[in-house]
Amino acid sequence: MATTKQLIYSLLTVTAVSVMALSFNTARTTRHTDTDGTAKDSTGSKKAFLAAYSVLMHPRCMNCHPSGEAPLQGDDSHVHTMNVQRGHDGKGLYALKCSNCHQPKNTPGLHMPPGNPKWHLPPADMKMVFQGKSPRELAAQLLDPEQNGHKTKAQLIAHVTSDSLVLGGWNPGDGRTLPPLSHAEFARQFKMWIDKGAFLPDK
C-alpha cells in the first residue's frame, strides 16, 4: 500500500509542480525530505528513471519482456523464430522450454543460444511487459505491486542489482550488443529513481 500512496503522492506532486511551472515558469522540481531522511527530487528521480529505461528497453532486457506471449530475439527484437511460448511459469511449453536450448552458461560462438541457469520470461500471472511501454507506463508498472509480483521498492532495487538473470544482460554471449549503461550504472540509476521519490516520468 505504501507504494500506491507514494504513487498518488507523486502524481499530486507532479500536478502541483505543473501548476507552479505555469505560474512562475521556474524549474519543475520538487524537493523535500521524507520521514526516512532521503531527499526527494522529482527531476532527479525522473531523469534517473529515463537512464534506467534506456537499459530496460534495450533488446538484452526487453526481449524477455515482450508484449505478446512469445519472447523476442536479436537486436531487432523479432519474435523468437521457434514460436516459443511463455507458458504459465514463463519457462516455455512442452518441447520448447527455455532450458532445452538455453544452457546454464552461454554457448560459445556467434548466434549460439545465450545461457543462464534460470533463463525464463516473466510468468503468465505477472507478465511485466516492457515492449511498447512509455517511460511513464513502465515506471508505473514497475511500482504496481499487482503487476510486479508484490515487490517492495527495496525488493525492486535488489532485483535489478543482483538478480542473475538481470545481470545476464551484461554477459549476453558472443556477438550480442550490450545495454547502453553498465550494470552498475543501471542499478545506480534505478536506485536513484526510487531513492529520489520513484517519480513517474511525464510521458
Add this chain to the structure above:
Amino acid sequence: MIKLTINHQEHSIDASPDMPLLWALRDIVGLTGTKFGCGMAQCGACTVHLNGEAVRSCVTLLSRAAGQEVVTIEGLSPNSDHPLQRAWIEEDVPQCGYCQSGQIMSAAVLLRENPQPTDTDIDNAMSGNICRCGTYPRIRKAIHRAAELQKEGGNK
C-alpha cells in the same frame, strides 16, 4: 569419466565435459539415431530427453548430463511401439527421415504433458524442429493419432 544413464542403462563416458551430449551419444556410445543438423539448437534433429525434457543435445554439454537420465530415440519404447512411433508409421510421416528422431522426441514431451493437444498446442511444441521435406502436416496428423492411441491405452 562422466557417469550418466542412457536409455535406462548406466554409462561411463571418457570424454571432455565440454563435449556436447550429441557427440558423446553418437561417436562414443554409438547411438546414431540422434542426428546432427545444425549444431546450434536451431533445427531440433538432435533432440533427446534429459530428465524427461526435450533438450537439444548439440548444445547440451556432457557436464550438464552428468548423473542425469538421458533417453534417446532408441530408448523411447521397448519395441518401437510408442504411440507416436505407431502413428508415424500409420500416417506415413517420414520422408528422408533424418529429422524424425528429433520430431518424435519433441512430440513425446508434448503428449506426456498434454495428452489431447490442439493444433495450436502442436505448433507450440513442434516449431523448434525443422523438417526440410516439409512433413509437418503428417506430423500434426500423427500427433493427433498418437493422442488417440495413447487414450486407448497404447502407452507404456
Add this chain to the structure above:
Amino acid sequence: MTQDVLNTSRRGFLKTGAMLSGSLIISFVVPGAKRLAAMGMPAAEDAAAAVFAPNAYLSIGADGSIQIVLAHVEMGQGIWTTLSMLIAEELDADWQKVKVLHSPPGQPYVHTVYGLQITGGSSTTWSEFDRYRQAGATARTLLVQAAAQKFGVSPADCRTENGEVIAGNKRATYGELAGIAASLPPLTEPVSLRSPGEWKYIGKGVKRLDSPAKVNGTAQFGMDMRFPGLLTAVVAHPPVYGSKVKSFDATKARTVPGVRKVVQIPTGVAVIADNFWAAKKGRAALKVEWENGPNVNIDSVAQLAEFKKLVTTRGDKAAEKGDVTSALSKAAKVLEAEYTFPYLAHTPMEPQNVTVKIADNKCEIWTGTQMPGNDQTVAAKILGFKPEQVNVHTVFLGGGFGRRANFQSDFVSEAVHIAKASGEFIKMVWTREDDIHGGYYRPSFVHKIRAGIDAQGNPIAWEHVLAGQSIMAGTPFAAGMKNNIDEASVEGVSDSPYLSSIPDHYIGLHSPKLELPVLWYRSVGHTHTATAMEGMIDELAHAAGKDPVEYRRALLKDHPRHLAALNLAAEKAGWGKPLPPGRFRGVAVHESFKSYVADVAEVSVDEQGVIKVHRFVCAIDCGLAVNPDGVVAQMESGINFGISTAMYGAITLDKGKVQQSNFHDYRIARMHETPLEIEVHIVNSTEKMGGAGEPGVPPVAPAIANAVFAATGKRMRDLPFCNINLKA
C-alpha cells in the same frame, strides 16, 4: 531393414541394357545354382542367402524373402516403396517379405532415359515403370515354371498368389521354388505384364517400407557409419568459396586431445580426430591463410545491378515467334515487370558426409548420393584407380534436393582426398556452415518481362529476357545445349503454354559465367520461371479486369492437362466463394517434370505486413499415380519446401563471402509458418506419367504472391518475400 549393397562388378553376367530413347531391353541371364555363392548376392544381414536372382533388380531367398535392388536412391521421395511396389505387383509377392537395397554403381542401374546412374528430374517412377515391372514378371514366370516342374503340371495350370504358386491342391512358396527356378534356362520370350484391372498395389498404394527404421533410429544415413578404426575429418574451408590454402599452422590444432592428423587437401585443411567434436575443436584451433580466388569479387548487390543491366538487351534467343517489338508497339497496354531471385542453398537436413576407406588397391565409399556412378568415376580418377576398384555403398540420404547429384562429386572428392592424403579410414563430416558456404547454389536470376495486351485484355506480345548462370554448362548435359541455351535456365518460360496463344513473342537468355558453382535445386529452372510467368499472367489478368482463374482458363483452353489441374484446384478451393474477413486467394498453375500442378493459396497479411499462409489446395495431373498417397506426400512436401524458398530463401555474398551460415539466417519454414490446411487432389488421368518429387514446388511462390496481391494490391516480384515491406 537391411541396406547393404551388392557388388555388381562380381556379377557382370547379369546384363541389362537401356537405350536413351526410353525403350527398354532387358537381357536376363540366370546364373546356375553353383555360381550363386560366388555372386555374394545379396550381401544381406540375414543368413538366408539368395538362391534365385533372375535379374539385377531382385533376388529370392530360400526363406521366401524378396530382396529388391533399387537403381534409384531413397532421399525422402518414397522410391524405396514405389519401385518395390512395381516388382511386387508383377511378382505377386508377399509384401511382408519384401526387403530393399540400394544398388551399387553398375550398368544395370543406369537411368533408362538419362544414360547415367542418377536419381533426379522427378523421373524415377515413370522411367522405371516398365523395367521394374518386367523384372518382377520375369521372376514370376520362372517361379511358375519351377512349380510346374515340381508339381509335374503345365505352367498354364499354375497361378500365383501372395508369394506362392498354386496348382489345384498343390502349393509351394517362392522360397521353396527358388532353387529350381535358379536352375532354369533364361527366358527367350518376352513376358506379359498385368493389365491395370489386375493391379493389386499400383494405383492403390502401400505404407512406406522405410518408416519403421526411420521412427526408431535404426535407419542408417551416411552420417551414421561406424566402423572400428574409423576417424572423423572436419575441413577448414576458405571463407570465400574456391580460395586456396596459402599456408597453415596446425601446431595448436595438433594439441587438441583426440586430434590425430592435419592434412592439406585441394579444398582446404582437414583435421582428423577420434570423433567429430575433437576434429571440430581442432579446426577451430587451426590458423590458415588463404589465397583468394576469383569469387572474392562477387557482391550480390552489384551482381543484381549487373544482371538488371543484362536483361535490357536481347541475349541469346531461346524462343521467338513473329515480331515482338512491332506487336508491343501496337498493344493497347504494355505491362513491364522485373522479377529477381537470389542464390539458394539446398540445405538437406543431413549435412554432407562421406566415409572413405582406401586399402589393398581398393576404395570403399559410404555416402548418401544421387549419382553413385559419377562418384565412383570421380573417386577412381583421384586415386588413379579403375572404376571397378571403387565401391560405392549408397545409404539413406537425409535429403537431396539436387545437392547430392553433382558432376564434380565435390563432397565425395573432398573425402577421397582426405583419405588419400592422410592414409586414414575417415568419415568426412561437414557442419551446417560448411554446407551453406559450400557452393553449388540455385543460380541467382533476373527476369525482365514486357507484355502487351489488346483492348480485350488478351496478351498479344510477350518479350522476356532472363539473366543467370547456366547449371548445365561444363557438365555432360551441356552436350544437349543448342544456341547457347541451357534449357534448365528457361524451362517454364520458353516452353510455356501461354506463349502458344501469344502470336508475337521473344525469349532471350544471358548466361553470365562466374566461378561460383551452381546446381539444380528441387525443380531447377522452374523455381524461378514459374514465379515470373504466373506472376505476370496474374498482372495481365488484373490489367484486363478479369478473374485470375477465368483469365488462365481462356489462355489455356488448348492445354487440357493444365486446365484439368487448374479446374480441380479452383473447385476444391472454392474459388470465387466468400472467405473469412482478411483472407485472400491466389492461384498458379505450372507444368514441370511432365506433371501439371495448380495451387490455390489462402493468405492473410497483418498490420505489421507479416504474411500468414493458412491454406493450400493443390491439384496434380501426373498421369497414373502409382502410389497415390506418395504423390500426395510429395505435393505436401513441395508446398512446404516452396514456402521456405519463397518466404525466406536467400544466399547473398559480400566480397565473395556468403553472408548466411546456419538456420538462424538461412531460414526454413517451421511448423507454425506452414499452412494448417493442405489439401492435395490427384486428377484422375490416363495421360502420360510424370514426376512428383519436384512439380509441387514451382506454383507455390506465385500462388502466395498472387494471394498477397489480392490482399494488399502489392506485387511481390523480388524473392524472398520476407524482405518485402508490405506495411509501407
